Amino acid sequence: MSHCALDTPLRIHWYLCPGHDPLPLSDLRSIARRCTEAGVYHLLLDGTPLAISGIDGILSILHQGGCRLSLMTRGTPPELDALAGIAEHSPQLWLDADGLVAPASTDLSSLDPALNHLRAAGFEAGISLPLFRDRLTLLGPLLLWAGARRAGSFKLPNIPLDARVCGPHERALCGPGDLDRLRDLLGPDALQAASGLRLQIHDLFLWELLGRPGSRHAEYGGCQGANALAYIDARGQVHACSSWPGVLGTLPDASLQGIWSGEGRRKLLGLIASRPQECEGCAAYARCRGGCRGLAVHFCSQDAKDLWCSGPR
Numbered sequence: 300m301s302h303c304a305l306d307t308p309l310r311i312h313w314y315l316c317p318g319h320d321p322l323p324l325s326d327l328r329s330i331a332r333r334c335t336e337a338g339v340y341h342l343l344l345d346g347t348p349l350a351i352s353g354i355d356g357i358l359s360i361l362h363q364g365g366c367r368l369s370l371m372t373r374g375t376p377p378e379l380d381a382l383a384g385i386a387e388h389s390p391q392l393w394l395d396a397d398g399l400v401a402p403a404s405t406d407l408s409s410l411d412p413a414l415n416h417l418r419a420a421g422f423e424a425g426i427s428l429p430l431f432r433d434r435l436t437l438l439g440p441l442l443l444w445a446g447a448r449r450a451g452s453f454k455l456p457n458i459p460l461d462a463r464v465c466g467p468h469e470r471a472l473c474g475p476g477d478l479d480r481l482r483d484l485l486g487p488d489a490l491q492a493a494s495g496l497r498l499q500i501h502d503l504f505l506w507e508l509l510g511r512p513g514s515r516h517a518e519y520g521g522c523q524g525a526n527a528l529a530y531i532d533a534r535g536q537v538h539a540c541s542s543w544p545g546v547l548g549t550l551p552d553a554s555l556q557g558i559w560s561g562e563g564r565r566k567l568l569g570l571i572a573s574r575p576q577e578c579e580g581c582a583a584y585a586r587c588r589g590g591c592r593g594l595a596v597h598f599c600s601q602d603a604k605d606l607w608c609s610g611p612r
């Protein structure tokens with residue numbers, strides 16, 4: 300088991316995708332070592348990590364260094380081949396619904412073969428869907444599909460500011476009116492299906508809509524960027540979280556401990572701790588704390604509330 304050399308236990312989201320990955324394998328291995336030296340306790344490898352040549356060596360470093368591992372996959376045959384070689388690392392798998400279903404579509408026919416391939420190979424997978432605006436109509440059918448197949452876990456991750464948002468195929472983000480629209484789109488059957496799944500939802504507004512309101516207020520505590528969360532992009536740049544574009548430092552040249560104890564992170568923690576002007580007077584501030592600060596600051600300003608929010612309450 301690794302010893303945490305950081306001031307907080309850290310979960311890292313690392314984007315690894317051959318198409319967007321300019322780093323050589325030696326650098327990826329060095330980044331993995333930087334993570335284990337710092338005592339990172341959990342890594343989610345997003346993108347298509349199993350399509351990276353040499354992924355087994357990267358995962359070996361992380362697993363031997365004490366990191367718990369989660370991997371995003373589309374369940375394709377080449378990914379399954381790679382998965383067979385790394386089963387000993389006991390990764391949790393997430394089926395990438397965003398990568399398998401065409402944007403704005405509700406056609407789920409590509410999901411069953413992918414899930415069945417994984418199950419035939421001996422792996423269970425949760426379902427993951429970053430909720431871009433073009434996914435609002437998909438969420439209800441996907442919850443029903445996941446419930447019917449006893450998928451177990453269902454994740455609505457933080458919106459990743461990677462090639463999906465900032466690249467040539469830019470996707471629209473949700474805003475305040477979209478929460479009401481989503482409430483109308485989700486019928487009672489989809490909400491019932493959600494109640495039978497283990498939900499992983501950091502966003503407070505979506506948790507209140509889909510989860511069990513009141514069940515996690517003590518642990519939510521607002522934005523966890525630069526605190527319990529970090530993000531490593533395809534170039535090795537470290538960010539406060541996947542929804543925060545500012546760069547705190549670059550791996551593997553610097554150590555993660557050095558980046559995490561630097562001035563850039565200290566300033567960010569101060570910014571996250573300050574109350575946005577648009578949240579003044581809000582009765583929910585103690586548990587919401589302005590919601591997702593990364594998206595609000597990047598797309599609006601430091602004084603802006605969460606993009607979903609139609610408050611103050």
Ligand code: SF4
Binds near residue numbers: 612
């Ligand atoms: S105004 Fe909205 S974003 Fe700000 S604290 Fe209240 S509920 Fe959260």
